[in-house]
Amino acid sequence: MSMKKKYSAGLIFFLFFLFAFPLFAQEPPATPSGNGGCGANQAQFDVTGAKKNGPAAQPEAGKALVYVIEDIAGGPTMRVGMDGSWIGANKGKSYLFFSADPGDHQVCTKWQSGVFKKTAERMGSATTITVEAGRVYYLRIQAFQRSERDWTITIDPVEPAEGEFLVSSSLVSTSRLKK
Numbered sequence: 001m002s003m004k005k006k007y008s009a010g011l012i013f014f015l016f017f018l019f020a021f022p023l024f025a026q027e028p029p030a031t032p033s034g035n036g037g038c039g040a041n042q043a044q045f046d047v048t049g050a051k052k053n054g055p056a057a058q059p060e061a062g063k064a065l066v067y068v069i070e071d072i073a074g075g076p077t078m079r080v081g082m083d084g085s086w087i088g089a090n091k092g093k094s095y096l097f098f099s100a101d102p103g104d105h106q107v108c109t110k111w112q113s114g115v116f117k118k119t120a121e122r123m124g125s126a127t128t129i130t131v132e133a134g135r136v137y138y139l140r141i142q143a144f145q146r147s148e149r150d151w152t153i154t155i156d157p158v159e160p161a162e163g164e165f166l167v168s169s170s171l172v173s174t175s176r177l178k179k
Helices: 003-025 117-121 160-168
Strands: 045-052 064-070 077-082 085-091 094-100 103-112 124-131 136-147 150-158 171-177
Touching: 045 077, 045 085, 064 077, 064 085, 064 103, 064 124, 064 160, 077 094, 085 094, 103 150, 124 136, 136 160, 150 160
Parallel strands: 064 136, 094 171, 124 150
Antiparallel strands: 045 171, 064 094, 077 085, 077 103, 085 171, 103 124, 136 150
């Protein structure tokens, strides 16, 4: 092999590792929770609604603010989770909010039922959101009854103007984990 070919192969090898090495040094992506962002099924919440038009929340420094609005008049208790842990719960036309670090997050909602636990395990929805620090995001929970025993639950992002409108016409939800 000539000196020129050895030099070219060595240069290519060196350049490959020079540019590829930073890829190996990056943190691996967050591991999905395996349950769409929800926490443990046995967790149950007590929920109360506070007055309308609670104080306007602002994102914490370096974080995003996420509102989750249950838009179901007289609706069930819907637990809200992110990245495998429960955040809290809503009941009826209410909302809760929380801070989130920038990046991708799995957010879920799941119907909480003390009577029909097996059925309620299947009643929920999940989505993945990508949030940026300093921004506000709105997710809407809706339920659609397809038949007497068949419901569909959705959790979907909504535009900021729609989110602000839904928050302004809903109760602030306060929840605590049952012991």
